[in-house]
Amino acid sequence: MYPESDSKFFLKGLSLPAQFSFATDAAGQATEMVLHQSGEEQHAARIDDAIGKEAEAGLARRIAANVPSPGTEAALRHDIEGLANGRPDYDKMVPVLAAGTRQMLPALQAKLTKWGPLQSVAFTGVNRDGMDVYVVTFRNARSEWEIAPLTEDGRIAGIFFGEKS
DSSP states (O other): OOOGGGOEEEETTEEOOEEEEEEEOTTSOEEEEEEEETTEEEEEEOOOHHHHHHHHHHHHHHHHHTOOOTTHHHHHHHHHHHHHTTOOOGGGBOHHHHHHHHHHHHHHHHHHHHHOSEEEEEEEEEOTTSOEEEEEEESSOEEEEEEOOOOTTSOBOEEEEEEEO
């Protein structure tokens, strides 16, 4: 559901600039979208309408089931641990996410250091974008994390987080 072209990383108040461009055929129809971010390019070919409709139906089923995608909690815990100790596992991220994490690591590590040790991770639902939502409690803060279903090879393609009040 979330190919590498859907990669994103966001911390409220800290994000990476991104630009999208589109390739077209001789008739002017878009054939591809390209995400330019963190010195990386990710290409996403246009899909057939029937495939898109099936993807929408699959997303609706996933939201209705409200069950976390396999592996997201373990991947989230592993990512948080790596960010907190300043040694993220870049091999467990798609390239654009890894590149963005490298650029933002000092700020990410500072934030997690301020929040203190991880205490709990609780799944709260699947959002309208199909991302698993977790409330993560640290000694000094509560935060909300959204993580996309892992890629077929088990990597994180998209993750957002911010402090909860």
